[in-house]
Amino acid sequence: MLKRLISTxxxxxxxxxxxxLVLISSRFPAFxxxxxxxxxxxxxxxxxxxxxGQMIVILTKCIDLSVAANLALTGMVVSMINVAAPGLPMIxxxxxxxxLGTLLGMFNGLLVWKLSIPPIVVTLGTMTIxxxxxxxxxxxxWVNSHEMSAAFKAFPRTILLGLPVLSWIAIIAxxxxxxxxxxxxxxxxxxxxxxNPHAATYAGINVGxxxxxxxxxxxxxxxxxGYLWVSRFAVAYVDIAGGFELDxxxxxxxxxxxxxGGIGTVAGALLGALFLGIIKNALPVxxxxxxxxxxxxxxxxxxxxALNAQANxxxxxxxxxxxxxxx
Amino acid sequence: MLKQTDRPVPxxxxxxxxxxxxxxxxxxxxxxxxxxxxxSLSLFPGKVTALIxxxxxxxxxxxxxxxxxYQPNGGTIEVDGMPTAFPAPQDAADNGVTAIHQETVxxxxxxxxxxxxxxxxxxxxxxxxDRKGMVAQARDLLNSIGAQIDPEHKLRDLGIxxxxxxxxxxxxxxxxxxxxxDEPTAALSHKEIxxxxxxxxxxxxxxxxxxxxxxxxxxxxxxxxxxTVFRDGQLIGDGAIADVSETELVKMMVGRDVSxxxxxxxxxxxxxxxxxxxxxxxxxxxxxxxxxxxxxILGFYGLVGAGRSEFMQALFGITRTSAGTVEVNGKxxxxxxxxxAVANGIVYVPEDRGAQGAILDxxxxxxxxxxxxxxxxxxxxxxxAEEFKLARDYTERLDLRAASLDTPVGNLSGGNQQKVVIAxxxxxxxxxxxxxxxxxxxxxxxxxxxxxxxxxLAAQGLAVIMVSSEIPEVLGMADRVIVxxxxxxxxxxxxxxxxxxxxxxxxxxx
Numbered sequence: 001m002l003k004r005l006i007s008t009x010x011x012x013x014x015x016x017x018x019x020x021l022v023l024i025s026s027r028f029p030a031f032x033x034x035x036x037x038x039x040x041x042x043x044x045x046x047x048x049x050x051x052x053g054q055m056i057v058i059l060t061k062c063i064d065l066s067v068a069a070n071l072a073l074t075g076m077v078v079s080m081i082n083v084a085a086p087g088l089p090m091i092x093x094x095x096x097x098x099x100l101g102t103l104l105g106m107f108n109g110l111l112v113w114k115l116s117i118p119p120i121v122v123t124l125g126t127m128t129i130x131x132x133x134x135x136x137x138x139x140x141x142w143v144n145s146h147e148m149s150a151a152f153k154a155f156p157r158t159i160l161l162g163l164p165v166l167s168w169i170a171i172i173a174x175x176x177x178x179x180x181x182x183x184x185x186x187x188x189x190x191x192x193x194x195x196n197p198h199a200a201t202y203a204g205i206n207v208g209x210x211x212x213x214x215x216x217x218x219x220x221x222x223x224x225x226g227y228l229w230v231s232r233f234a235v236a237y238v239d240i241a242g243g244f245e246l247d248x249x250x251x252x253x254x255x256x257x258x259x260x261g262g263i264g265t266v267a268g269a270l271l272g273a274l275f276l277g278i279i280k281n282a283l284p285v286x287x288x289x290x291x292x293x294x295x296x297x298x299x300x301x302x303x304x305x306a307l308n309a310q311a312n313x314x315x316x317x318x319x320x321x322x323x324x325x326x327x
Numbered sequence: 328m329l330k331q332t333d334r335p336v337p338x339x340x341x342x343x344x345x346x347x348x349x350x351x352x353x354x355x356x357x358x359x360x361x362x363x364x365x366x367s368l369s370l371f372p373g374k375v376t377a378l379i380x381x382x383x384x385x386x387x388x389x390x391x392x393x394x395x396x397y398q399p400n401g402g403t404i405e406v407d408g409m410p411t412a413f414p415a416p417q418d419a420a421d422n423g424v425t426a427i428h429q430e431t432v433x434x435x436x437x438x439x440x441x442x443x444x445x446x447x448x449x450x451x452x453x454x455x456x457d458r459k460g461m462v463a464q465a466r467d468l469l470n471s472i473g474a475q476i477d478p479e480h481k482l483r484d485l486g487i488x489x490x491x492x493x494x495x496x497x498x499x500x501x502x503x504x505x506x507x508x509d510e511p512t513a514a515l516s517h518k519e520i521x522x523x524x525x526x527x528x529x530x531x532x533x534x535x536x537x538x539x540x541x542x543x544x545x546x547x548x549x550x551x552x553x554x555t556v557f558r559d560g561q562l563i564g565d566g567a568i569a570d571v572s573e574t575e576l577v578k579m580m581v582g583r584d585v586s587x588x589x590x591x592x593x594x595x596x597x598x599x600x601x602x603x604x605x606x607x608x609x610x611x612x613x614x615x616x617x618x619x620x621x622x623x624i625l626g627f628y629g630l631v632g633a634g635r636s637e638f639m640q641a642l643f644g645i646t647r648t649s650a651g652t653v654e655v656n657g658k659x660x661x662x663x664x665x666x667x668a669v670a671n672g673i674v675y676v677p678e679d680r681g682a683q684g685a686i687l688d689x690x691x692x693x694x695x696x697x698x699x700x701x702x703x704x705x706x707x708x709x710x711x712a713e714e715f716k717l718a719r720d721y722t723e724r725l726d727l728r729a730a731s732l733d734t735p736v737g738n739l740s741g742g743n744q745q746k747v748v749i750a751x752x753x754x755x756x757x758x759x760x761x762x763x764x765x766x767x768x769x770x771x772x773x774x775x776x777x778x779x780x781x782x783x784l785a786a787q788g789l790a791v792i793m794v795s796s797e798i799p800e801v802l803g804m805a806d807r808v809i810v811x812x813x814x815x816x817x818x819x820x821x822x823x824x825x826x827x828x829x830x831x832x833x834x835x836x837x
Contacts, residue, residue, distance in 0.1 A: 050782055062791050169744055185700045195686035201645065202684075203698040203751070204666035262688045 009256040016131035017278065024282045028142040031285060044277025045170035046071075046225045046232075048270055049139045051243070051251040053105075053218030055269035058252055060194045060211045061261030064114060067222040068244035069130035070104045074226030076134045079152075079236035088153050093227060095154065101223010102216055104130065109215030119215075122311035127245070134238045140228040154227050166228055169184035173221065178266045190214060194261030215259060233270070251276050254304040275304070280310075340643035345408055347372050347536045348505045355388055362388045363403070366562040368555050370505055370536035375527060377542045377568070385560040386540050390507055393538070394426045397420035423504030425510055427494045440478035443497045452500045468496045472526055486632060488519040489643070495526060506530060507538045510755055512546060516630035516796070517831055523578035524550055544573050556580055567778035589803030590782040596806070597621035599657070600790045601673070601759050603642065606651035611637040612814040615651070617788045619708030619759065626782065626805025627794040629834050634814035636678060639761050642676040644668045655758070669698050670820055672758035676748065678767060678794075684748040691727075692718035694736050695751045702755075721750040733753060749780075760784065761792040766800060778804060796825050810834050 005026065016095045050067050057064040078097050080287040111122045145153070155289070156166035164170075181187035192200040193210040200207055230236040256273025257264030279300055346369035355363040356812050363385045363481045370376050380386050391397040392404070395413035396543075403410045406422050415417040433442045438543065440462045449464060450459030459625055461501060463480035474492040476485065482493065491511060498506050508527075511519045526549055530537060541547055547554065553563040554580040563579045599618050606615040610831045612634040641648045644662040653660055662668050668675070685694050695718040696703065703713045718732050735819040736747050751759060765781065766774045781804060784793050795801050807821040810833040817833040 014558050077422075135518050183709050183711075185704045186707060186710060188693065188697070188700060188709065191689055192691075195688045199684055200697075202582075202665055202675060203663065204701075205697070206664065206666070262686070296364045 010265065010267050010271060013255065013268065013275065013304075015270060016304070017275055019083060020275070020278055020282075021060055024278075024286060025115060028282075031282060038167070040277055040281045041170070041274070042164050042167045044273055045166045046229055046256015047247060047251055047273040047277060048170045048174055048245075049221045049225045049228075050218075050248040051255065051269040051273040052159075052266055053221035054248045055180070055255070055257050055264045055266065056177075057211075057214045057218045058117075058194075058259060059190045059261060059264050060207075061197065061212045062211050063123065063259075064105075064108065064215060065120065065123040065245050066104070066108060066130060066217045066247055067218060068134050068241040069127040069134075070101055070219055071131040071226040071229055072238070072240045072242075074101045074156075074223040075230035075240060076138055076143065076236045076238075078227045079230050080137065080150060082149055082152045083143060083147045086152075090151055090155050093109065094224070097221050097223045097227035099223070100123050102220040105216045105222065106212070108145055109212035110220065112215065113212040116208075116261040118210075118227035124206060131238060137237075138238065140238060143230070143236040148207070148231070148234060153231050153234050156232050159263050167234060169224070169228065174266055174270050175274050177217075181266055186213060188209075190263060196262070202288065238296060250301045254301060272304075275300070341432040346370055346405070347407060347421075348409060349405040349408075350389070350392070350399075350473070351403045353389075353399045353404075355385075355392060355397060355399050361560055361562045362557055363392075363399070366557065366560070367402075368562075368565075370538055371553070372504070372536050373531050374533045374552040375531060375537045375539050375550055375556060376553040377548065378538055378545040378557065379576060383512065384557040384580075385443060387509070388560075389557070390426055390538075390540070393419065393424055393505075393507060395424075400465050420501060423501040423502060424507070425501060425505070425508035426499060426500040426509060426775065427491065428720075433490060433494060433497075434483065435483040436482055439469075439485070439493055441477055441518050441602035442482050442484045442493055442498050443468060443478070451472060455480065465496070465723040468499055469493075472496060472499070472529075473522065488515050492524070494693070503535060505536045506583055507539065507540070511539075512541065518630070518835060520546075526801055528797035544576065548573065548575070571801075574627045589800075590779050592624075592782050592785065594623060594785070594806045596623045597788065600655065602657075604652050604654075604655040606638065606641060606816075607649045608641060608646070609649055611646075612641070612811075615811075615816060617809055617819070619792065621758070621788045621790050622785050623807070624785050624791045624805050626792055627792060627811060628796070628798075628801045628808050628830055629811035629817075630796075633811040633834065635811050636763055637814075638676060638811070639763060639792070639794060642668070643673060643761065645675075657683065666701070667756050669757075670701070670754070673761070674698070674752040674755055674757040674759070676752055676763060678763040685736045685744050685751075690733045690735055691722065691739075691747055692809065694747050695721055695754050698751060698755050716717060718750075721754045722746075724753070725750050753784075757789065759790045759792065761794070763794045765798065766795075766797070767792060774824070798830055812836050818829070 021032050025232055030036060041165055050071070054064055054067060075096050078315045081096060083094065106120055106124055108119075111117050111126075112119050148169050156164060156169075158165045160168055178237055181190065189200070189205050192203065195205045197207045202208075216224065229241060233240070249270040252274050253259060253271055253272070255264070255268035255270070257268055257272075276297065280293075283296060288296065345627060349367070349369040351367050352365050353363055353367070354361070354365055366385065366389070368376070368378070371540065378386055378389065392399050393413075395418050395639060398412075398414065398708050404412060405663040411422070413422070413424075434445070437445070443465045443706070444461050448456045449460040450818055451460065454824065462478050469476050469478060469492070472492060472495055474489065474491065474496065482490065493786070495506075515523060527537060527539070539547070541552055551568045553565065553594065554568050554571060556575065557564040558580060560671050597620055600621050601619040603618075606614045607613050615638050617625070627639075629635050637646070640646050642653070642662070644664045644667050647663070655673070660671045661674070662671065665675075685699070689697075692715055696714045699717060700709070704709055704719060715732065722732065725746045727743055736744055739747065761782065766777050771791065778800070779795065781791060793801075793804060795804075802825060805825075807819060808825055808830065810817040810830060812834055813836075817836065820829055
């Protein structure tokens with residue numbers, strides 16, 4: 001059991017993160033102070049949420065490129081609702097954000113499931129559609145900090161037991177989806193549908209429907225992240241989180257999620273997101289020019305993927321008798 | 328008649344007695360595995376040499392060495408008695424060695440003519456491909472082997488048998504001297520196999536050396552002149568087919584006596600468990616109906632493409648029917664998805680157990696419990712203890728030896744992967760089990776085990792449907808046989824009516 005929990009890929013990534021922190025702290029010791037690490041975690045929380053959703057989608061041999069656009073659209077909608085009805089309790093704002101995100105995800109999922117359109121085409125299309133809708137409903141105008149209500153902006157920053165609510169939401173999502181992925185039939189179906197769709201079909205799993213649920217979850221998390229994002233940065237406009245879907249996919253890939261489907265864990269997505277988050281936060285403090293920052297982030301992605309590819313290499317089937325008993 | 332495309336005998340001192348292609352003392356190792364150890368193999372012009380061995384005996388490795396895909400670690404390859412090497416597949420092709428693979432390696436999206444001439448198409452003006460000439464030559468080649476295929480059709484539109492013929496035409500087009508046929512009859516119907524035999528005969532007459540790899544002894548005795556037996560990567564014996572008996576060959580192949588007798592059963596059919604009536608599909612089958620009782624093995628025989636697998640997939644809820652009813656234990660049920668079928672106690676072990684069987688990245692226990700999760704979960708939550716117990720029960724029952732149930736199935740050997748697939752279906756506690764070509768591609772030692780197991784299942788009161796294209800298997804195992812032809816039931820046979828002749832007659836519609 002223990003071996004399965006800490007499978008080598010996650011342990012390797014963990015070691016890489018520790019090494020990264022050691023390297024950074026040698027030049028800037030304050031970086032690994034508890035408060036700063038908490039700040040980095042908080043900063044990475046939206047990425048963690050989206051990476052979990054994306055991990056599930058990739059697990060089923062799909063990809064969701066519309067997550068950042070979903071986040072932006074949901075963020076704009078809840079911002080505009082907040083401007084129109086500043087007194088609306090936060091619980092409704094949260095429900096609207098998750099609900100709208102879920103619907104947008106379901107839309108992706110239905111196109112993939114019922115019309116069998118390749119996921120990359122579907123989400124490339126909806127990505128553009130979602131951004132277009134933001135422009136239509138906002139007329140391209142920004143919703144600025146002073147237009148948002150205090151409660152709207154305060155929620156993710158509220159400190160609970162030493163951590164902001166934003167961080168707690170990420171932590172809860174990690175725990176919740178670890179349970180979903182390892183302890184429920186739906187979680188098992190995600191792995192089966194991506195691992196071998198034919199075999200899954202014969203085992204009575206509806207692969208299309210499983211992919212639909214993956215998109216739905218990804219959409220729900222994107223919607224939630226949409227509200228958290230606009231509230232945290234206290235601004236909403238057409239282009240927020242532009243290109244963020246690539247960070248999300250990168251976090252998954254760094255976290256050992258196989259782009260071919262069937263392999264991946266919540267812990268992997270979490271660590272992949274943290275790895276990227278630490279690099280993004282560390283580079284400015286160790287005074288590296290922004291031009292280098294992009295190159296270093298990109299380099300880290302390629303190195304991580306190359307390492308994963310090495311680890312994924314087939315070690316050969318066990319044909320020899322003694323080898324089989326030795327495993 | 329065959330077109331004379333073979334080149335003249337290469338040099339004056341090479342007589343018919345010399346091997347055109349020979350392997351001498353070939354050794355091939357992979358990290359941790361010795362695939363071939365000091366094996367030799369000689370192919371003579373105008374002779375068919377059968378290469379015989381169980382799965383994993385090293386047959387495919389030999390083919391890959393002969394075609395330049397693998398490089399041997401030791402030993403020599405001789406062409407016309409001269410030591411040579413095939414550092415790349417092109418070198419083997421240049422020496423006239425061509426292989427027709429188990430899964431024919433052709434291009435679905437290209438035309439038949441393009442497939443035949445890919446890489447050596449006739450050139451016209453400016454070095455461009457001479458399409459007209461290519462199509463004409465392709466038509467000649469196809470006619471010469473009696474294949475009625477339009478060379479301008481896309482390969483995708485052809486059936487498996489015709490794809491084989493295209494592969495053979497391709498082999499002829501590159502003026503092959505050595506033709507390797509790797510289980511060429513595996514996917515062919517009876518009639519197509521006969522046509523293939525004729526083709527092999529005419530290739531022989533043209534002086535081509537043929538390496539024929541097959542699991543089926545009747546084929547080997549029918550067609551081969553020489554035999555070579557491999558076991559565990561070693562040469563066990565070779566010689567002329569005329570000097571050897573089937574029993575001796577089997578003994579060489581498995582290293583022990585294997586009874587080719589099917590398990591003795593005393594069929595004791597009980598109540599009707601499955602009743603199918605009027606199953607229709609717009610294009611695949613029509614008016615399929617039968618009953619099945621507990622403890623019974625019902626065979627489904629027919630030519631490839633008779634609609635047997637298609638019907639089984641519909642019965643299992645993978646495809647939809649346009650009409651028809653199913654009763655399970657006297658109660659009419661609706662089967663709209665595989666989940667419905669499993670819930671009603673019907674399971675289907677597909678023919679392609681590689682692609683449709685196991686999920687290689689998932690551990691053994693998760694593979695086994697996958698179709699049973701509905702039963703052992705609680706409101707969608709898994710119960711790991713029960714899952715492990717179920718998996719352990721069935722791995723023990725099937726004598727599956729693996730260090731841990733956590734091992735990913737992809738790490739297991741082929742035989743054990745099969746056991747996982749079977750365990751998976753038995754764990755659903757079915758009342759009807761559909762086995763589609765249960766021994767296809769399985770070596771003779773494992774075949775007997777599969778038959779034994781099938782008999783055991785029936786004895787335990789399971790109703791078994793066995794889809795099979797192998798006449799001995801159908802005759803040896805089934806209590807009753809439904810013969811399908813062109814999507815319809817041709818007849819149902821049992822008892823004394825069940826003979827090879829009646830089966831073939833009804834299947835072919837003669």
